Amino acid sequence: MSALGKLIQIEARLFVRDPMTFVVGLLLPTVVLLGLGAVPMLREPAEDMGGQRFIDYFAPSVIVMAVGVIGLTNLPAVLAAYREQGVLRRMRTTPVHPMKLLVAQLVVNLGASLLSAALVVAAGNLVYGVPLPKHAWGFAIAFVLGITAVFALGMLVAALAPTARAASGLSTVLFMLAMFFGGVYLPRFMLPDAIARAGDFVPPGVQSLLDAWTGTAPAVVPLAVMAATAVAAGAVAARIFKWE
Amino acid sequence: MAIIEVRDLVKTYGTHRAVDGISFEVGEGEIFGILGPNGAGKTTTVECVEGLRSRDGGSVKVMGLDPEKDGAELKQVLGIQLQESRLPDRIRVGEALDLYASFYKEHADTDRLIEKLGLGGKRKTPFGKLSGGQQQRLSIALALVGNPRVAVLDELTTGLDPQARRDTWDLIEQVRNSGVTIILVTHFMDEAERLCDRIAVVDSGKIVALDTPAGLTARVSEEQRVRFRPSAEFADALLLDLPEVARVERHGAHVVVTGGENLLQAVVSVLARNQIVAADLRVEQVSLDDAFVALTGKSLEN
Numbered sequence: 001m002s003a004l005g006k007l008i009q010i011e012a013r014l015f016v017r018d019p020m021t022f023v024v025g026l027l028l029p030t031v032v033l034l035g036l037g038a039v040p041m042l043r044e045p046a047e048d049m050g051g052q053r054f055i056d057y058f059a060p061s062v063i064v065m066a067v068g069v070i071g072l073t074n075l076p077a078v079l080a081a082y083r084e085q086g087v088l089r090r091m092r093t094t095p096v097h098p099m100k101l102l103v104a105q106l107v108v109n110l111g112a113s114l115l116s117a118a119l120v121v122a123a124g125n126l127v128y129g130v131p132l133p134k135h136a137w138g139f140a141i142a143f144v145l146g147i148t149a150v151f152a153l154g155m156l157v158a159a160l161a162p163t164a165r166a167a168s169g170l171s172t173v174l175f176m177l178a179m180f181f182g183g184v185y186l187p188r189f190m191l192p193d194a195i196a197r198a199g200d201f202v203p204p205g206v207q208s209l210l211d212a213w214t215g216t217a218p219a220v221v222p223l224a225v226m227a228a229t230a231v232a233a234g235a236v237a238a239r240i241f242k243w244e
Numbered sequence: 245m246a247i248i249e250v251r252d253l254v255k256t257y258g259t260h261r262a263v264d265g266i267s268f269e270v271g272e273g274e275i276f277g278i279l280g281p282n283g284a285g286k287t288t289t290v291e292c293v294e295g296l297r298s299r300d301g302g303s304v305k306v307m308g309l310d311p312e313k314d315g316a317e318l319k320q321v322l323g324i325q326l327q328e329s330r331l332p333d334r335i336r337v338g339e340a341l342d343l344y345a346s347f348y349k350e351h352a353d354t355d356r357l358i359e360k361l362g363l364g365g366k367r368k369t370p371f372g373k374l375s376g377g378q379q380q381r382l383s384i385a386l387a388l389v390g391n392p393r394v395a396v397l398d399e400l401t402t403g404l405d406p407q408a409r410r411d412t413w414d415l416i417e418q419v420r421n422s423g424v425t426i427i428l429v430t431h432f433m434d435e436a437e438r439l440c441d442r443i444a445v446v447d448s449g450k451i452v453a454l455d456t457p458a459g460l461t462a463r464v465s466e467e468q469r470v471r472f473r474p475s476a477e478f479a480d481a482l483l484l485d486l487p488e489v490a491r492v493e494r495h496g497a498h499v500v501v502t503g504g505e506n507l508l509q510a511v512v513s514v515l516a517r518n519q520i521v522a523a524d525l526r527v528e529q530v531s532l533d534d535a536f537v538a539l540t541g542k543s544l545e546n
Contacts, residue, residue: 006343013339014335085330086326093296094344094348094390
């Protein structure tokens with residue numbers, strides 16, 4: 001097997017072996033959705049949410065959580081630890097550049113976010129009849145751009161933080177902001193309008209996901225903001241990332 | 245023939261010259277020691293040889309390759325063990341070796357390597373559950389998995405218990421016997437004395453001496469001391485008449501004779517001719533420690 005293939009295989013095993021990343025990263029979002037759906041009132045259509053049920057309205061926020069937990073907390077934590085412990089440095093002594101380890105980490109974490117989001121969609125649909133995203137292309141585009149922006153921010157944290165502790169502090173702040181604007185802490189209809197509108201532009205862009213889910217094409221400007229965030233954060237991260 | 249050639253190597257950090265004109269050559273199959281106190285520039289020197297750090301002056305050739313220009317090619321034949329470099333806690337011994345083996349065009353048989361390093365029963369043990377000595381051995385195994393022609397080992401036995409250190413030394417001798425050239429960076433005198441064919445003593449970014457361990461001690465002093473307790477009284481003149489003897493001192497019941505080459509033989513034979521038995525006979529030689537202090541004005545430990 002090629003070095004990159006082998007790296008992806010090993011990093012995937014390490015991801016699954018860590019109970020924190022496995023349970024919190026992969027399963028928690030689905031558990032939250034299933035738990036909320038168990039409350040009968042949340043399965044009743046409501047005026048506040050444009051006649052939707054809470055469980056339908058909240059599903060995109062659970063996706064935000066799935067992407068955020070992995071991209072904003074796990075990814076930078078692992079990379080900062082790899083730098084601090086000299087894992088990246090040791091790879092520099094071999095013919096394979098540690099860049100490949102970064103790529104393997106990205107592949108594994110992207111795969112995990114994708115799996116976690118798919119679990120949310122599937123479980124919501126099977127257990128509570130949450131409809132599948134109606135505007136499939138719009139949803140795919142919003143998801144890909146959103147996840148790319150979140151992961152670029154995660155890489156920026158990994159690049160900026162001098163230590164694993166600093167990475168964890170910085171990523172916690174970003175994670176909480178993303179969750180707040182993504183309507184995870186408080187459903188967005190309960191947030192002041194200005195904050196909810198600002199949330200449209202905070203990665204991964206919960207409104208675009210919700211629009212596509214309910215069948216409307218997502219608005220262009222928030223998607224452009226996701227793309228711009230991804231390019232800017234990614235470029236800065238690539239410029240300043242240190243191997244040791 | 246020299247497999248490693250370093251000429252006038254310079255590396256500066258800000259205004260501090262960490263490496264200040266270091267030159268040396270290492271022959272194929274040699275164990276070459278770089279010895280010096282902390283902060284002397286040892287690690288920076290080998291990092292320039294490994295291509296992990298760019299130099300500010302001078303030239304470096306390893307097997308005819310420049311570590312800065314031909315880094316990728318060089319790393320196929322260079323094994324590097326770094327100080328304080330960990331692996332993810334949950335990676336297993338076998339996985340780590342297989343992974344690192346996949347990085348090289350040609351690699352060692354990982355099963356045999358694991359056995360050779362005494363990690364045979366630990367294939368499935370995660371890195372985080374290994375003892376310090378086992379982690380160190382895995383680290384050496386990773387440096388050797390690419391079948392290197394040259395291995396650079398930095399602070400190999402720091403933090404190991406005495407038994408683990410001796411085992412590691414045996415291992416290094418085996419590696420050399422299989423034809424690998426070794427650069428050993430250390431601040432342990434006994435390690436350098438036991439393993440190295442030649443030693444470069446580095447201080448403040450410069451080589452202050454480069455010689456065999458015996459040569460280094462001889463360079464500091466040709467003097468030898470013989471100490472014994474005589475079975476009968478004798479006059480100092482008996483020994484002072486010998487050309488080999490420079491001084492005779494008495495410390496209570498003991499006599500300490502100082503002199504040059506073949507001192508012991510000369511003293512013992514003249515005593516024997518006079519029916520005097522030398523009890524508690526001891527030869528005190530200048531140690532590499534003494535040599536180091538004389539060369540650098542510093543002690544190695546601290």
